[in-house]
Amino acid sequence: MASQFRHHHRVTYSDCTMGNHVYHARYLDILEAARGEFFRAAGVPLASLHEHELFFPVVESHLHHEATARYDDELIIEVVVTELDQQKIAFAYGISNTRNQIILSGLTRHICIGPDGKPKPMPAEFFNQLSLAFTGKPAAPAAPPARTPKSPSFPA
Amino acid sequence: MASQFRHHHRVTYSDCTMGNHVYHARYLDILEAARGEFFRAAGVPLASLHEHELFFPVVESHLHHEATARYDDELIIEVVVTELDQQKIAFAYGISNTRNQIILSGLTRHICIGPDGKPKPMPAEFFNQLSLAFTGKPAAPAAPPARTPKSPSFPA
Amino acid sequence: MASQFRHHHRVTYSDCTMGNHVYHARYLDILEAARGEFFRAAGVPLASLHEHELFFPVVESHLHHEATARYDDELIIEVVVTELDQQKIAFAYGISNTRNQIILSGLTRHICIGPDGKPKPMPAEFFNQLSLAFTGKPAAPAAPPARTPKSPSFPA
Amino acid sequence: MASQFRHHHRVTYSDCTMGNHVYHARYLDILEAARGEFFRAAGVPLASLHEHELFFPVVESHLHHEATARYDDELIIEVVVTELDQQKIAFAYGISNTRNQIILSGLTRHICIGPDGKPKPMPAEFFNQLSLAFTGKPAAPAAPPARTPKSPSFPA
Numbered sequence: 150m151a152s153q154f155r156h157h158h159r160v161t162y163s164d165c166t167m168g169n170h171v172y173h174a175r176y177l178d179i180l181e182a183a184r185g186e187f188f189r190a191a192g193v194p195l196a197s198l199h200e201h202e203l204f205f206p207v208v209e210s211h212l213h214h215e216a217t218a219r220y221d222d223e224l225i226i227e228v229v230v231t232e233l234d235q236q237k238i239a240f241a242y243g244i245s246n247t248r249n250q251i252i253l254s255g256l257t258r259h260i261c262i263g264p265d266g267k268p269k270p271m272p273a274e275f276f277n278q279l280s281l282a283f284t285g286k287p288a289a290p291a292a293p294p295a296r297t298p299k300s301p302s303f304p305a
Numbered sequence: 306m307a308s309q310f311r312h313h314h315r316v317t318y319s320d321c322t323m324g325n326h327v328y329h330a331r332y333l334d335i336l337e338a339a340r341g342e343f344f345r346a347a348g349v350p351l352a353s354l355h356e357h358e359l360f361f362p363v364v365e366s367h368l369h370h371e372a373t374a375r376y377d378d379e380l381i382i383e384v385v386v387t388e389l390d391q392q393k394i395a396f397a398y399g400i401s402n403t404r405n406q407i408i409l410s411g412l413t414r415h416i417c418i419g420p421d422g423k424p425k426p427m428p429a430e431f432f433n434q435l436s437l438a439f440t441g442k443p444a445a446p447a448a449p450p451a452r453t454p455k456s457p458s459f460p461a
Numbered sequence: 462m463a464s465q466f467r468h469h470h471r472v473t474y475s476d477c478t479m480g481n482h483v484y485h486a487r488y489l490d491i492l493e494a495a496r497g498e499f500f501r502a503a504g505v506p507l508a509s510l511h512e513h514e515l516f517f518p519v520v521e522s523h524l525h526h527e528a529t530a531r532y533d534d535e536l537i538i539e540v541v542v543t544e545l546d547q548q549k550i551a552f553a554y555g556i557s558n559t560r561n562q563i564i565l566s567g568l569t570r571h572i573c574i575g576p577d578g579k580p581k582p583m584p585a586e587f588f589n590q591l592s593l594a595f596t597g598k599p600a601a602p603a604a605p606p607a608r609t610p611k612s613p614s615f616p617a
Numbered sequence: 618m619a620s621q622f623r624h625h626h627r628v629t630y631s632d633c634t635m636g637n638h639v640y641h642a643r644y645l646d647i648l649e650a651a652r653g654e655f656f657r658a659a660g661v662p663l664a665s666l667h668e669h670e671l672f673f674p675v676v677e678s679h680l681h682h683e684a685t686a687r688y689d690d691e692l693i694i695e696v697v698v699t700e701l702d703q704q705k706i707a708f709a710y711g712i713s714n715t716r717n718q719i720i721l722s723g724l725t726r727h728i729c730i731g732p733d734g735k736p737k738p739m740p741a742e743f744f745n746q747l748s749l750a751f752t753g754k755p756a757a758p759a760a761p762p763a764r765t766p767k768s769p770s771f772p773a
Contacts, residue, residue, distance in 0.1 A: 162478045162479060162484060163478065163484060163486065165478045165479045166474045166475065166477050166478065166479075167474060167477045167478075167479065167480070167481035167532055168479070168481075169479035169480075172474060172475060174475065220479055
């Protein structure tokens with residue numbers, strides 16, 4: 150498992166808006182699908198984390214649109230982990246088309262919460278597995294003590 | 306016309322995802338609806354700009370999620386213009402619920418383009434009208450010479 | 462409270478697809494918003510039914526598209542109840558624009574279920590309130606014995 | 618090319634609503650993606666038809682929901698052509714999960730139009746290619762004279 154992941158998406162009418170380009174918000178949906186497959190490829194599908202009452206809501210997103218994507222374009226979504234500890238995870242993304250044109254760059258930040266919406270550190274088992282899969286390196290031997298994320302009341 | 310604008314949105318099932326909270330991407334849809342109403346309140350509906358072959362695609366967006374919104378919540382979306390010249394416009398947003406809880410803060414940047422996707426400066430007539438409506442002040446008397454926006458090839 | 466209800470929707474870019482018309486699936490989202498307001502106007506918001514562990518999923522939908530709606534059109538959605546008993550409810554819809562052009566006619570059928578997804582008859586209190594509000598008539602004095610809906614295993 | 622087509626879809630958070638099931642309208646988006654791949658597999662991608670100024674808007678849809686699909690389910694979408702002439706085309710669909718549970722059955726009807734929204738018969742070249750691919754049989758030797766579809770003014 151490499152520390153970078155690629156996912157493909159074929160643009161549908163549903164993704165597009167007037168003027169025949171992908172509506173800006175749909176890129177977040179496309180990134181979500183890519184991210185879910187990245188977790189699966191890492192051996193830790195998000196659905197399996199749900200069974201352990203762990204969820205990773207998006208707390209921040211940034212999108213930079215470089216060019217338009219159009220109906221029927223095949224998009225290549227590259228995902229890389231930029232930050233990972235037991236409380237949070239962040240991803241950077243690049244989307245390009247098959248003509249190597251960059252469509253979008255972006256990032257999302259996520260915190261790890263339980264079903265009550267309160268921060269909940271990822272168990273070491275999952276953290277180690279994700280560390281190895283996402284970064285190509287095992288988790289740091291002496292993990293820092295659990296810190297309170299910036300948004301302790303999210304989601305209220 | 307004040308330089309700040311408020312729009313309301315009632316959360317539907319369509320906005321929500323599992324766990325009964327608004328799916329993060331839907332906030333961009335909600336901000337778009339608020340922004341459209343802001344242009345209308347300014348006396349310049351976006352549809353009237355289309356007739357003059359002017360479009361304002363989103364080239365950048367940033368969302369910070371502070372708390373979750375849930376089904377049937379009434380959301381108050383506040384919009385303010387943070388940047389405006391004949392080539393571009395930027396908006397900042399705050400979304401809160403009726404219990405005065407902040408749900409989201411965000412911003413979007415837009416450039417002014419023609420139907421060919423190439424940058425096209427807004428005619429003085431619209432610029433002046435938007436300046437007055439969005440900032441409460443007339444456009445600066447000596448407008449700077451047209452600068453090339455950072456993304457001259459957007460959307461390609 | 463009349464037995465017919467009207468809701469308004471302003472078409473956004475988010476609703477549209479290439480060719481500048483509303484994407485066909487978005488009408489179901491628009492009908493959902495109208496239906497939610499119809500329940501609210503009837504004095505029984507769906508969120509209050511959730512508190513009683515009652516949900517009304519769509520089990521069937523039919524849409525007939527008569528003409529296109531476009532960006533910034535104001536749509537008028539008319540909703541009427543066509544079927545109502547303690548197990549199920551059905552709505553018919555008409556959508557038109559402000560030029561009195563018919564855009565769509567449709568219907569949706571719903572069953573009443575509990576949080577386990579199993580059919581659950583509506584308590585008499587809500588049924589009577591909805592009957593009066595939606596049909597203009599009180600519920601029939603001798604309600605038929607609870608029948609098993611056609612889809613007893615929905616949603617599995 | 619068989620006359621039946623299968624497409625796969627992995628359910629995302631974006632597809633789901635509260636209660637962790639796929640929101641009913643999203644199935645139309647999923648069917649659209651499957652239909653687009655069916656045209657591609659038939660050797661006639663819809664994008665190539667756009668270049669000939671041919672479009673196939675949905676004029677009617679019917680969905681029957683048999684069971685719920687949930688986050689991360691893999692859905693199998695089966696598509697079959699039920700009606701085809703130079704003016705119109707109709708598809709029937711079945712969606713099931715990997716446990717062979719039927720989730721949905723549905724159909725959509727489409728008419729063939731030009732960029733002005735007026736009915737426009739499909740050129741014989743495409744019609745023959747689609748006939749062979751979608752039905753496994755060549756187009757009938759004596760095609761009936763062009764009939765006016767039921768909705769001649771769609772989309773107005």
